[in-house]
Amino acid sequence: MSLRIWYNRTFSTASHYVEMIRRNADQRQFEIYVTHPKTHSLMLQIADYAEPEPTLPLYEYPGYCLDFCKKHNIDIFIPHFGMSEIVKYRSEFAKIGTKLLAAGDAELIGLVLDKGKLFSELSTLKSIELPDYYVVSTVDEFKEAYHQLKERGHRVCFKPASGEGGAGFRIIKETLPSIQSLYDPCGPGILLDEAIRMLSSVPEFPPLMVMEFMSGHEYSIDCLASSSSLLAAVPRKKVEGRVRLLEENELLIEWAHEIHKVIPLQYNFNIQVIYQKGKPKLLEINPRTSGGLYTSCLTGINFPYLAVKLLLGDQVVVPEPEFGIVATHIEKEMIMHRSFQ
DSSP: OOEEEEEOSOOTTHHHHHHHHHTOTTOOOEEEEEEESSTTOHHHHSOSEEEEOOOOOTTTHHHHHHHHHHHHTOSEEEOOTTHHHHGGGHHHHHHTTOEEOOSSOHHHHHHHHBHHHHHHHHTTOTTSOOOOEEEESSHHHHHHHHHHHHHTTOOEEEEESBOSTTTTOEEEEOSOOOGGGGTSOOOSEEEHHHHHHHHTTSSOOSOEEEEEOOOSOEEEEEEEEOSSOEEEEEEEEEEETTEEEEOOOHHHHHHHHHHHHHSOOOEEEEEEEEEETTEEEEEEEESSOOTTHHHHGGGSOOHHHHHHHHHHTOOOOOOOOOOOEEEOOOOOOOOOOOOOO
8 A cells, every 4th residue: 555745845956756656666555745836836737736825824823734735645745835833733644644854853953944943053063173162132233143153254145144155145245246137147246335234224134144255165064863773975076067075084974973962853955065264064954855856865774765765764775875966957948737826
């Protein structure tokens, strides 16, 4: 008998993970359910069952998820959107027979998603180097943080303390752009005076991390773990453009083990690191599958399916990863067979 897996609103590259679960080595059968508010989402096209997802206030969203799982007899729910709220209701999902594939409980995920709290928690680890940073909520704190970082010789950037991806990331510029900037690609730069003007418009704003700007090679470390043990860690280096190197970087693999001892995330999660002057520094941790995890699966580790096996309590044997692989990806056309208009 097949098990039913539901993916709620998530990014389109999760379609790769659906196919990896379907093509599992155990030949286990799954039915994939997908919902998404965008009626032309690729995820809706690759599902066995799909329907548009309503737009709801976040406080109402877990109720919708519980109703969906109950209505469709969902065995495994892999939440992305609203995950930090959904995990608060884990016991309610368990009562209706649905297992949540989420990297931790509400407290742990809340800690990881707040970069200020996360950095504070990891500051006790001598082996993990953090960037210079300040968490600020007023314009005076912002200006003081900026000047402190400049005095240490840093270029300065800032981003929301809680957020996903590159949303809100800005690099501070001190001089007016030249006319050439009108012909260059748009970037995340913002003039210092403009940032101060906008932040001054309110007495207090949601916490920002003001930090040193790091410009070296960036790595994503894709991880598979139980709550007690890290089972796999694959450092994925951004070489250039879309080119990635799956690198047996022993230092970063050891970092993943050290971080997991303090932040015991489970199933699939991702650690992001940037090198600065030859040394790696932690950027953030994502308590979910990363958008580029499908590349790390080229090592021979089926991260999405093994996470499902862990959730089900099955024995998990992780193959020895094949490192040294250089990979890229290209766009591919796809005819849409479903219409929800």
